[in-house]
Amino acid sequence: MAITKLHEVHKRRRSRNVGLGFALALFVVLLMGLTIAKVTVLDPARSTTSEVQQ
Amino acid sequence: MTDASITFEQDREAGFGDYFALLKPRVMSLVVFTAFVGLAVAPGGVHPFIGFFAILCIAIGGGASGALNMWYDADIDRVMKRTMKRPIPTGKVTEQEALSIGLTLSAFSVIMLGLATNWVAAGLLAFTIFFYVAVYTMWLKRLTPQNIVIGGAAGAFPSMIGWAAVTGGVSLESVLMFMLVFMWTPPHFWALALFMNADYDAAKVPMLTVTHGKRATRVHILVYTVLLAVAAFALLATPIAGWAYLITAIVMNGAFLAGAVRLYRRDEVQAEADNYKAERQFFKLSLVYTLAHFAALLVDRVLGAMGVGGPF
Numbered sequence: 493m494a495i496t497k498l499h500e501v502h503k504r505r506r507s508r509n510v511g512l513g514f515a516l517a518l519f520v521v522l523l524m525g526l527t528i529a530k531v532t533v534l535d536p537a538r539s540t541t542s543e544v545q546q
Numbered sequence: 547m548t549d550a551s552i553t554f555e556q557d558r559e560a561g562f563g564d565y566f567a568l569l570k571p572r573v574m575s576l577v578v579f580t581a582f583v584g585l586a587v588a589p590g591g592v593h594p595f596i597g598f599f600a601i602l603c604i605a606i607g608g609g610a611s612g613a614l615n616m617w618y619d620a621d622i623d624r625v626m627k628r629t630m631k632r633p634i635p636t637g638k639v640t641e642q643e644a645l646s647i648g649l650t651l652s653a654f655s656v657i658m659l660g661l662a663t664n665w666v667a668a669g670l671l672a673f674t675i676f677f678y679v680a681v682y683t684m685w686l687k688r689l690t691p692q693n694i695v696i697g698g699a700a701g702a703f704p705s706m707i708g709w710a711a712v713t714g715g716v717s718l719e720s721v722l723m724f725m726l727v728f729m730w731t732p733p734h735f736w737a738l739a740l741f742m743n744a745d746y747d748a749a750k751v752p753m754l755t756v757t758h759g760k761r762a763t764r765v766h767i768l769v770y771t772v773l774l775a776v777a778a779f780a781l782l783a784t785p786i787a788g789w790a791y792l793i794t795a796i797v798m799n800g801a802f803l804a805g806a807v808r809l810y811r812r813d814e815v816q817a818e819a820d821n822y823k824a825e826r827q828f829f830k831l832s833l834v835y836t837l838a839h840f841a842a843l844l845v846d847r848v849l850g851a852m853g854v855g856g857p858f
Contacts (some may be wrong), residue, residue, distance in 0.1 A: 504561040511562030522599060526662055529595040 548734040568647060569609025576836070577608040577704045583840040584708025584723055587847045592663070592712045599662045600711040604704050606657035607671045611678040611700070614648035617641050618683050622749040628742065639727035648679075663711040670710055674703040686733035689751075695770075698731025699724075705840070719784045722777065726839060729735040729774040733767045733806065734832040739796055740764075740809075741766045741829075760817075764810050767828075775799040778839060788846035788857040791839070798838050805831055 581604040585597050592600070616623065616634055620641050623629035633639035652675050660668030682697030702724045709720035739746060739755040740763060746753040754763045778795050781787045788797075805828040812824060849855040 501559050504559050507561040507563065508565075511565075522602070525595050526599050529593045530598075530662075531595070533593050 558637040560633065560638040560643075564633040565643075565647065567633050568613040568639060569606075569651075570612030570615075570628035571609075573612060573701075574605050574608050576701070578605045579837065580840055581605070581704040581708035582728060582739065583844050584705030584720065585712055586708075587719070587843050588709045588712035589785075590712050593807065596662055597711070600659060600667065601708065603655045604671060604707050604711075605661035607659070607675055608653050610648050610651035610655060611675045612648075613644050613651065614675075614679040614822065615683045617644040617648055618679070619687075620644075622751060625749045626745045628745055659707075659711070664714045666714050666716070667707050667710040670703060670707045670716075670840040674700055674707065676757055677703075678744045688752065691752045691754040693752070694735045694754075695732050698728050698735075701731055702727035719781075719786050722781045722784060723840075723843075724778040725776075726781065727836060729770060729777045730836050732770045733774065733802075734829070734835075736763050736767050736770075737809070737825055737829040737832060740817070759813055764812070768806045768810045771802055775803060781839075781843075782858070785844055785857050786846070788849065789855050790849065791842040794817070794838050798835050799829060802828075802835055 578601055581601050585592065585600060616632060618627075620634045623632050624635040629635065634641055634644055652672075656668050656672045656675070659671055678697070678700035679796060682693065682700055686693040686696055705723040705727065706716060706720040709723070710716060713720075736754055739753045740760060743753075743755045743760070747756050754766060778799055782792060782795065805824070808824050808826055845855050846855070850857050
């Protein structure tokens, strides 16, 4: 038999699951952003170009 | 298991917000701001996303030490009025959960900061967490009335970590930013203790007000406020402070010293008569004090970048 009535405890569990899902998704996005930023900063082609420009 | 016990367990089940509260979000805001200023005024600059990520790591590290503090101090938190609504005293989160979250986030924040910036910054963050949890929470807090003085170092590190994230090292500027928060912490917490004395007394935490009385605390507040002003003005000798900082330092230290003298001149009869009005005002002013100094450093940095004023 399906549970038809939402109890306070279900809301709390839902907030935990949504919060954890959001945190994990954010972590993935942050890692991706960090990788792009690192590659941009450490890109040898860019640094060579800027050195030549100077 | 009875119906009553099922209801009891369900009432104690935590939501996401209860776990987030373990990280002491209000304390985290000061950590984030001082770390941001340390990072922003450091010479050299950093990629904006790496800077953002570094501040996030510092904030998570600060939050992790907050969770470990709540794990260890759960017995005190249950007694004190100010802390009895925290997730562990209310039974929403268990002590074991707080310990696990604190340890996991500590390791996570230090490793990620090291990978994103450098290992000097990561080492400083690891030391900050260790200092706050082991030195302050586990050792000094219950042992000496000078707990606040030495423990304040933990709250002073974030600006230094922000600076190290950019420069990869420690220098006079970052040491003086550290000193600003370090010297500010005692008068800030002792002012709070003057009107929250009963709380600390009930928890048997040896705050200065409990062990040496309120007269001695008022003297200590005045002495540390003078030392704080010296630390604040010393930053003017470095290249990161300019006109905005000079004006802020004069106004804020003038007001803070006047407040400390006022507290020194008052006795308990006067304080109780107006429900610690001057002490509460001094405490509120202390909140503005640090924010104003760090905001002024930021303003000088922005003005310097725009070519109008800026650091001397």
